[in-house]
Amino acid sequence: MxxxxxxxxxxxxxxxxxxxxxxLDEPAVVVHGANAFRDDLSRRLAIPKRTLTSESxxxxxxxxxxxxxxxxxxxxxxxxxxxxxxxxxxGVNAIGLTGLDGALVRGRRNxxxxxxxxxxxxxVHDLSGKPAAVNGExxxxxxxxxxxxxxxxxxxxxxxxxxxxxxxxVVALLxxxxxPELVVELIEAPGLLDDPKDESSVRKALGRDELExxxxxxxxxxxxxxxxxxxxxxxxxxxxxxxxGRGPHPLRAALAxxxxxxx
Amino acid sequence: MxxxxxxxxxxxxxxxxxxxxxxLDEPAVVVHGANAFRDDLSRRLAIPKRTLTSESxxxxxxxxxxxxxxxxxxxxxxxxxxxxxxxxxxGVNAIGLTGLDGALVRGRRNxxxxxxxxxxxxxVHDLSGKPAAVNGExxxxxxxxxxxxxxxxxxxxxxxxxxxxxxxxVVALLxxxxxPELVVELIEAPGLLDDPKDESSVRKALGRDELExxxxxxxxxxxxxxxxxxxxxxxxxxxxxxxxGRGPHPLRAALAxxxxxxx
Numbered sequence: 001m002x003x004x005x006x007x008x009x010x011x012x013x014x015x016x017x018x019x020x021x022x023x024l025d026e027p028a029v030v031v032h033g034a035n036a037f038r039d040d041l042s043r044r045l046a047i048p049k050r051t052l053t054s055e056s057x058x059x060x061x062x063x064x065x066x067x068x069x070x071x072x073x074x075x076x077x078x079x080x081x082x083x084x085x086x087x088x089x090x091g092v093n094a095i096g097l098t099g100l101d102g103a104l105v106r107g108r109r110n111x112x113x114x115x116x117x118x119x120x121x122x123x124v125h126d127l128s129g130k131p132a133a134v135n136g137e138x139x140x141x142x143x144x145x146x147x148x149x150x151x152x153x154x155x156x157x158x159x160x161x162x163x164x165x166x167x168x169x170v171v172a173l174l175x176x177x178x179x180p181e182l183v184v185e186l187i188e189a190p191g192l193l194d195d196p197k198d199e200s201s202v203r204k205a206l207g208r209d210e211l212e213x214x215x216x217x218x219x220x221x222x223x224x225x226x227x228x229x230x231x232x233x234x235x236x237x238x239x240x241x242x243x244x245g246r247g248p249h250p251l252r253a254a255l256a257x258x259x260x261x262x263x
Numbered sequence: 264m265x266x267x268x269x270x271x272x273x274x275x276x277x278x279x280x281x282x283x284x285x286x287l288d289e290p291a292v293v294v295h296g297a298n299a300f301r302d303d304l305s306r307r308l309a310i311p312k313r314t315l316t317s318e319s320x321x322x323x324x325x326x327x328x329x330x331x332x333x334x335x336x337x338x339x340x341x342x343x344x345x346x347x348x349x350x351x352x353x354g355v356n357a358i359g360l361t362g363l364d365g366a367l368v369r370g371r372r373n374x375x376x377x378x379x380x381x382x383x384x385x386x387v388h389d390l391s392g393k394p395a396a397v398n399g400e401x402x403x404x405x406x407x408x409x410x411x412x413x414x415x416x417x418x419x420x421x422x423x424x425x426x427x428x429x430x431x432x433v434v435a436l437l438x439x440x441x442x443p444e445l446v447v448e449l450i451e452a453p454g455l456l457d458d459p460k461d462e463s464s465v466r467k468a469l470g471r472d473e474l475e476x477x478x479x480x481x482x483x484x485x486x487x488x489x490x491x492x493x494x495x496x497x498x499x500x501x502x503x504x505x506x507x508g509r510g511p512h513p514l515r516a517a518l519a520x521x522x523x524x525x526x
Contacts (some may be wrong), residue, residue, distance in 0.1 A: 041336075044308055069341055073304075077340020078332055081417070081425060084363045089423035095365045100347045101358040102410055138408070145404055147365055154344070160352035162344060 001027050001143070001180045004251065005171045008033025008079070009188040010040075012245040017186065018086035020251035021094075026181075027143045029174060031151045031167050034079035041074050042067075052124060055114045059220040062113075063127045063164040068154065071164055072098075075152045083150050094148045099131065099155025100162055102138045105173070107131045107165055109157040129163045131155055131170050134177045168228035176235045183237055184254045186245030191260035206262045208233055229262055239263050264290050264406070264443045267514065268434045271296025271342070272451040273303075275508040280449065281349035283514035284357075289444075290406045292437060294414045294430050297342035304337050305330075315387060318377045322483040325376075326390040326427040331417065334427055335361075338415045346413050357411045362394065362418025363425055365401045368436070370394045370428055372420040392426045394418055394433050397440040431491035439498045446500055447517045449508030454523035469525045471496055492525055502526050 002024075006012060014032075021028055042049045047070055050062035063071065080096040087094035099105030107130055112123035142149060151170070154162040175183055191202040211233070215226035229240060243259030244250060253259070265287075269275060277295075284291055305312045310333055313325035326334065343359040350357035362368030370393055375386035405412060414433070417425040438446055454465040474496070478489035492503060506522030507513060516522070 072344045073336035073340035075340075076344050077336035077338075081335045081339050081361060081363055084361075085419070085423060085425045087423075088363060088366060088419055093365055095360070096363070097358070098344060098347075100344055100351060101360075102356055102405075103351060138410075141404065141408055142365075145401070147401075156348070156351055160348060160350075162348045 001029065001178055002182045002184060003171060003174050003178060003180045004028055004030045005167060005183070005185040006030060006032040007185075007187045007245055008035035008037070008075075008167075009245070010036035011188055012186065013247065013250055014079075014083050015086050016248050017245070017250050018083065018090045018092060018094075020249050021087060021092045021148055022090040023252070027148070029139065029143065029149045029151065029178065029180075031171050031174065032079065032083060033167050034075040034152065037079050038071055038074035041078075042070050045070060052113055052115050053220075055116055055121070057219050058224060060113065060128065060166075061164065062124070065127065068127045068162060068164060072154060072162065076154070080150060080152045087148060087150070092148050093146060094150050095142060096150045096152070098152055098162075099165070099170070102135055103156055104135045104138060104151065105131045105155040105165075105170055106133045106135075107155045107157055107163060109159075109161075109163055127157075127161070127163045129155070129157055129165055131165050131173045134173055136177045139178065166224060166228075168225050172228045172231045172235070175232045175237050179236070181239070182255075183232060183240045184251065185240065185242045186250045186254065187242060188244075188246060190244045190258075191242050203260050206260055211262065233262070264292070264441055265445045265447060266434060266437050266441060266443045267291055267293045268430060268446070268448040269293060269295040270448075270450045270508055271298035271300070271338075271430075272508070273299035274451055275449065276510065276513055277342075277346050278349050279511050280508070280513050281346065281353045281355060281357075283512050284350060284355045284411055285353040286515070290411070292402065292406065292412045292414065292441065292443075294434050294437065295342065295346060296430050297338040297415065300342050301334055301337035304341075305333050308333060315376055315378050316483075318379055318384070320482050321487060323376065323391065323429075324427065325387065328390065331390045331425060331427060335417060335425065339417070343413060343415045350411060350413070355411050356409060357413050358405060359413045359415070361415055361425075362428070362433070365398055366419055367398045367401055367414065368394045368418040368428075368433060369396045369398075370418045370420055370426060372424075372426055390424070390426045392418070392420055392428055394428055394436045397436055399440045402441065429487060429491075431488050435491045435494045435498070438495045438500050442499070444502070445518075446495060446503045447514065448503065448505045449513045449517065450505060451507075451509060453507045453521075454505050466523050469523055474525065496525070
């Protein structure tokens with residue numbers, strides 16, 4: 001079994017990934033984003049995306065009810081079903097599910113994000129949270145029956161309400177539940193870069209110490225991503241490949257260790 | 264097992280239906296629409312809905328790529344996931360799926376709709392079709408595991424492309440595959456009306472002969488609906504209840520035979 005995280009950027013080659021899934025020798029559970037399509041839909045519906053930066057410096061999207069609807073339409077509607085259709089066209093019998101379906105991913109609603117606006121501290125509540133438990137029984141039922149799973153946001157909170165979450169956290173949770181041999185992350189870059197502006201500066205291999213050092217100096221989304229990688233290593237994950245999702249065969253290239261190998 | 268068709272009108276009480284599903288003694292497979300939400304989204308995205316009337320008088324929505332995207336966002340995204348969330352809030356472990364997922368509903372792409380525009384006959388091609396086969400194995404796998412299925416458009420064509428279809432036809436196909444004891448259809452009226460403008464003119468019971476007579480004089484969507492009902496009776500369905508989807512307990516009322524009983 002492998003777990004594959006597919007970024008939600010506009011240049012991610014879903015068609016190529018679907019083709020690569022058709023040639024996989026083992027079952028795959030895929031978690032995908034759709035942020036570029038969400039942002040585009042927000043703009044077209046004139047529902048502007050709001051981002052918040054917490055006091056501790058972590059940036060996140062503020063999810064009110066309108067934003068949740070837009071997220072659901074982009075992630076669970078447009079992109080998930082396009083991806084399923086691309087898979088079906090390649091002979092991959094894919095099923096697209098959100099964390100809501102069959103209570104696949106249950107989370108804890110955020111108790112509020114502590115922000116400082118114009119010098120004033122306040123607690124902001126939204127429809128977001130952190131994944132806490134996976135319905136491993138449902139995952140295994142479908143994987144054992146030969147289906148390839150394409151998972152996406154939203155997830156369920158404690159009351160059955162849909163909430164947004166970070167896919168990095170969902171992947172880390174899946175890793176602990178399914179214990180795959182390999183986790184692949186397909187992003188809009190050829191791997192983790194030493195210089196974010198220079199795509200030729202790919203770090204080929206990365207150990208725990210270096211990851212920890214980078215995490216302590218990173219900020220925003222990159223910091224959250226590095227935290228999630230550390231969490232997976234701590235949970236016993238032996239190999240994570242971070243590779244380019246934009247090429248003709250993103251998954252095949254990642255399996256050939258093109259990109260950054262974290263171990 | 265019962266099969267429930269839920270109309271896609273804005274006044275359908277999904278919350279009430281979710282609550283009724285929680286008190287059902289037998290498994291349910293639900294097929295729902297979302298046309299009111301689709302039309303609203305079309306308007307907000309300034310992608311006007313195009314309808315065509317075939318030479319034989321059947322009206323249908325013309326589905327180009329933009330219309331398919333809007334349909335997918337409204338049906339598979341917004342409404343399906345809201346409905347799943349409402350079910351989860353009532354303790355119903357629902358899974359929302361389209362016909363694409365696990366090739367649940369495969370169809371045949373329409374070869375073109377013959378229309379007459381400004382006196383000229385032409386063949387119009389779009390992304391629509393008729394359902395032809397259901398993945399009964401996947402349905403049973405999930406139903407046997409205790410999940411309540413909420414199905415919606417789109418479905419798959421022969422090449423794995425997403426296409427739109429009529430839910431009436433999907434329900435008729437499910438009826439033949441699953442052979443439920445009962446089919447319930449929840450609509451925005453108290454049943455089939457003798458006078459479409461008078462909600463008190465509900466026809467309490469309807470036999471095959473009367474259904475056939477009505478079908479021969481109906482037009483547009485009503486004709487399509489009556490055709491689908493006839494098809495179900497021909498396939499051995501013994502009882503169909505057409506009931507009000509707007510009340511506090513739409514499914515409970517339908518099970519008490521409030522509405523039109525077709526047998």
